[in-house]
Amino acid sequence: MVLSLLKMCAREVVSDHSSSQYWLSCVPRELYRALLEAAFTHCRPLAVGVLVQRWPERKLTVGGSRKAGECPPNRLCVQALLLAVIRGLTDKRCCLQMLDLSGLQCEDGRVEDSMGGWSLSVALCSMVLQARSAASRAHRRDGERERKRGLEAERDRGTIKRDRGKVGCGNSGEGSQGGHRVEEVEKMECRTNERMFPGDESVKGVRRRMEIQRRKTLSEGKSNTSSNNSRLCDQDWDEVVMVHVRADLFVNSRSWERVRDALSQPGPLRLHCRYLRVEELSAPSIASLLGLLPQQDLLGVDIRYSSLGVSGLAMLLPLLAPFPQLHSLRLHYCNLDLQRAQPGQQGALQDMSKGLSSLKRLKRLCLTALRLPGHLRLLLSSLSQPLEVLELPYLCLTSTDLAYLSCSQHAPFLRELDLSENWLDESSLPSLRRLLAQAESSLRQLSLCGCGLSDTLLGALLPSLSCCQALRSLRLALNPLSITGLLSLARTAAGIPSLRLLLYPNPLEEYEPGLPALPSSAQLLDWPLLEESEGRDMMLRLLDEVLKLRGQSRDLLVTSDLLNYSPDLTVDD
Incomplete structure (x- = not known):
């Protein structure tokens, strides 16, 4: 592989972190992408951090589809990127508004020092919560500084007023005799106040008492106004999103609470999910998670090893209808064994069929080991448009199921078909041949x-x-x-x-x-x-x-x- 001159230069630049303070001040924004790619390729987490912290563009995409043989980003580089995003929130040089990490995770266990889907999801949620805490502390510090500045300004205004009063008395033109008269009047007012207000020894004179009372009233009004303004500022600040983060999320029973907190709490980072994969979660937990996801971003849902049953799945499918872009649904080992008849089973199947019919854009459907012999027509006939990807491994398909599939609306449009671990015999062979004939141009x-x-x-x-x-x-x-x-x-x-x-x-x-x-x-x-x-x-x-x-x-x-x-x-x- 022959490297271009730009890639060779970028590799040399990011290799020495001690010189970053010099080249960062003069490198044009058009070279940031090449430098970041070189930092990821050659595992330079410090260079990744300084580049992302002052990212000059509104959008940054890391991950996506990798070419054959291309290694995923190193774990240290990914962690440096996430920390730099938090630091960039307070860096005026950072213009980042959209961070796209879709496809960044690596599920190949043979690749060392890579980040899997679960680890990346936990790290992303921790980043969102840390950014929320950091922004809250900074907001409280700013409010405290503003309050101190206000108190200092009020003390300064009081000092100026007292100085002006002294200057006015000194220029009255009455000389020392006038001064003695003022002192006598003040002593008389003090004696009168002592008789009228014997318990208030600190107040000297009616005029002074009225002035203190007026200031007290004004200060109470200001404090109430400032507290109201503070609450309004807090409310506005909660709604401000500085960076939107788009990623694929992998959630199980150990990380569910952290993901829920990251999605439910407002803050400067807003988490968007492209593909959601859940494992070992109950139907109510999955339902609450779906209720927190932004509806415009979700493309696919993958549910694995969750004991949902027919009733649980029938409850979840209608909750997927509000997601307009959803085109992929995968259900792996969700304990839907219909080989044994149970009370209310047919009604739950009808509910499942109705739930699938509400997914108007569904293109991929995977049903692994759900054991649904003889029910394929009931499920697939409810779909409003043909599927392009159909995976039915370990489904105990019968010859009747294959006969329906070969004549269904889906057959001519199938690009991917998985019938693994379904026993085929001579009775099912004609249907399979007819199915292949229908899909021969698209498969x-x-x-x-x-x-x-x-x-x-x-x-x-x-x-x-x-x-x-x-x-x-x-x-x-x-x-x-x-x-x-x-x-x-x-x-x-x-x-x-x-x-x-x-x-x-x-x-x-x-x-x-x-x-x-x-x-x-x-x-x-x-x-x-x-x-x-x-x-x-x-x-x-x-x-x-x-x-x-x-x-x-x-x-x-x-x-x-x-x-x-x-x-x-x-x-x-």
Whole structure:
């Protein structure tokens, strides 16, 4: 990779933090972006801090979609950025008004010193609360300074009045005799006051007593006015937002209270959520969280490992309707087991269907392990527009469900389809072939992992797969195929010019003896492979020959590794 001259210079500039006080004073605003990218790339958190604290533009975007092989920002750099945002609130050189951190989190555990979604969400909420506390302290300090200045000004005005009074008495023209007369009059007034107000020894003279009473009344009025003004200022200050922060939030039972406080308390930073992912939360907690989110920003909701039940999900779905931009809904392992009939179950399903119909812009729907056999028509037919992404793994689909899906409004528009871990047999094969025929022009990703596809079933399905010329990803892991069936699959995959990833199953010949005739995906996953590598090397050579004959050996990744293939290969160009 050849670096441009700008990137090389930016790397040298941010490498020495001791010189930052010199180049920050003269660097033009057009170079701030290049310097910040260099600071992130080469892990210079101090440079990140000084750049963000005086960011010269209204918007700053960090994160977003990363290119293949590009590392996410270092944890220290992300923390320096968040601290600099707080410091920038009091820096007059900072023009930042919108901070976009969407996609900044890294969920790949193999990347060291990166920040995952949960850690980033906690750090963001802590930043919002710290900014609120810092602004509150600064506001109280400013109010105290204003109050002291007011008291000093009042004391100065009182001193000036007393001085003027003394000067006026000295210039009366009566000389010393006038002065003696004034003193005698004051003594007489004092004696009169002592007789009239024996308990008020500090007040000397009626005029003086009236003046003190008038000042007391005025000071009370001023204090009431200042307190009212202070309350108004506090109210206005609470509503002022200096920087809007947009990010993806990952919330679980440990971080729920902090996220709730950050979203509910007003302050100089306002948190906006693009994609919300929640884990291990009850339906009421998720409902209260949805009520705090700004409605114009939320694009997707991902609920995982939460025991919602049909009634809980039916309660949550209507709460998603007010979000006009919501186009993605994912439900993973939410305990919706409908294989056993329960009282009120059908009514709750009707409520779920009505809730889904209220999501007018829904394009992606994922229902993982909800166990809804025979209910697919009830759920999907209520949607007002066709889906583009449909993920139904571990759903216990029946042939009736597949028959509906192949004739539904969604079939011609599907770009991604996941039917993994749904057992397919000869009765469901015609519906699946009809479904592929409907989606052949739009389908980009297809996953049929663990569906029990034998050589015979796959052979009947391959003609339909060969017609899907737009496919970029084909996943068929954990299916009981032999080497012969695997080579047939490779020939078909090599004939799809757009295909970039083929995830194939280990052939049955590579497993140790003892497997059943038609093993399940769980058995294939747990059964040990043969330690000898000769058979595997021969199979890889045969695959390579098939791909070379088709001219696909360079652009197509063929792998059986379930964990280490790159999902970036499936992204559209």
